[in-house]
Amino acid sequence: MPDTQVTDHLTIDWIAAADAIGREIAATTARHDEEDTFVEEGFRALKAAGFFKALVPAELGGLGADYRDICQAIRRLGTICGSTALAFSMHSHLVAVPAWRWRHEKAPVEGLLKRVAAEDLVLISSGGSDWLPSNGRAEKVDGGFRVTAKKVFSSGCQMGDLLVTSAIHDDPQAGPTVLHFAVPFRAEGVRRLDTWRVLGMRGTGSHDVALEGVFVPDAAIVARRPPGQWHMLFHHIFALAFPLVYAAYVGVAEGARNHALEIARVKPKTAALTIAAGRMENAFMQAEMGLDRMIAIAETDAPGPERTSRAAIAHTLTAEAAIATVERAMELVGGSSFYRDLGLERAFRDVQGARFHPLQELPQLELTGRMALGMGIDG
Template identity: 30%
Template sequence: MTFDPAAILPDDLLARFRERAAVHDRENTFPDEDLAELKAAGYLSILVPAELGGAGLGLAEASVLQQRLAGAAPATALAVNMHLVWTGVAKVLADRGIPSLRFVQEGAVAGEVFAFGISEAGNDLVLFGSDTDAVPLPDGGYVFTGTKIFTSLAPVWTQLGLHGLDTTSPDGPKLVYAFVPRTAAVSTRDDWDTLGMRGTQSRTTELGGVVALPDKVVRRIDPGPSADPIVFGIFSVFELLLASVYTGIARRALELAVDAATRRTSKKTGQALSQDPDIRWRIAGMGIAYDALPLQVASLCADVDAEVDHGMRWFPLLSGVKHRAVTMAKHVVDEAMLVAGGSSYFTRNELSRLYRDVLAGMFHPSDPESAHSTAANALLGPPA
């Protein structure tokens, strides 16, 4: 059966999302209606196999859909991204013969909303370390205590995938990956008042001794750089779906720039700005910059789906494409603002919102420093 993104995310649905996006940005609220419509469309289980009740799509198809969604409502796309990361990791592991996240797949079909609880203030180790305490229980469960930041979907998630450090293990410290429910031991700060991506409501999460049951403890690994499947799964799906969101933002900015150049007329020449050689050059540069990214993202997504083994090359490939997508999108939005003129400076203008939303990309792992360090290590070896 031919994959048709418009059948899953039809134009009328995206039009509603785009209209609401301006409201949620202005009012700093979560897009509950968007999530409800996405749930009804089965979007939260697009990466779940058909035999479990999902759409059975691969990462490559999910990437195209996230680009399409981000073009209408970037914050909605970024928030849903974090749920899709976990269903994507479940798929990556299952494809490689590790069924430990089947409960995530079944939960997504049943209506669970999974949030991503990895980021911690000042922890530039990200997947390779944690400041959250993970204390083992006699039955194999764990108690997690600590603070997670940038927890998207904060008002609505039902299950939080997270990691913490067990320092009591007799064979040395272990990073523990697990899932915890929303209980009284978890509190969410109402602290999301940001420049852009306001609809994600990525608030700070306080873990006050929340328990992960034994069957929800999915991995215990050594801290530090690792080729463990859980690390690869998270890193690959996270980076590629992030790249997809920002590539989608760039596409929308390019569309708005073309529309503005066609509509606006020069007082000097009486012609549409689309005939101005400087404007044509600017838009051409935007198109050239944009065109490379959908192909790169699609290629790497296809490699993950096909279980291609790039070995340690995966890390510079993935951090690199995420970095390129964000810097490209920021460049394209910058240029679109100039094409559209002073009206784009008003907050009511869609480009103004995209301008602020796209800035968030620089703060997601891998940040520019990490991406360049990874590339340098791959090309030059580690520093002496």
């Protein structure tokens, strides 16, 4: 293990630590992509370096990392292994949101944050199936609920400790209500399904997780909301989660860009080559600017519909630019980029995932248009 196991949060250089981990796992990334296997080495290295408790406030036993630093560390990891970076970003946003709420709203979330720090927990998001509508059924029973659901895109679930998820309860008074809760992976009725056979980001291990009559005690319900509507919790999630997630994609784009430049610099310097390099550089700067704007919005803007709309715009622009960067890197290199051994083909497949996180482009355009026209955020 590289020399990244530092315990004093005031002295950790998270970007340098990510660099060290990247060097350690670089030789494994192609194998995990080829074999559709989880990037276990990357997660183990991240855990040894303290990354899973990095964003927990120091007052609660964590390492008190700066949010922007972790975004940039994820970006750096993404230059080497997009799957490690993306899977880790999913845990990170599940810590970043309660940490922000604890610090700024005095929300009663310190129990979870203290557990993450003390037990070095890995949190798994089921956000791919739990956006505003949620999914699954929660039936009321004595002392809690029985939950039945199938949760998709559960990145990193092979090493997960808690699944942070939701389900819909048909409340007799309030009507359909989304319940938010976490369940241990060791709980009876929690089952990982081997389903992750995909185009890109193959090493994230984003398998489905089945909840088969899982008991969730009343005390585990941390939030209730109407399905399908924007709730303040989701305004927090959207602004704080996606800079971490899209840092991974900008990292993939950066890795492709760097590799393409290495190859192109030894080619004859034709006008076509230099123009292709310039086009790639323009796209990459757009990706950097988009990510920086996403981070700044998360750091400084007040939570609410206006911030969510601005974050959604930056989200779309960052995704488009990251994808364009990899496409232009392949154009710069030429036909050899089509060969899998070169690595650009994997970057092309991995970066396509940027298209599919909420909000995708069409829903984003509708949301932003509604806000611009004074119609409100909910349809």
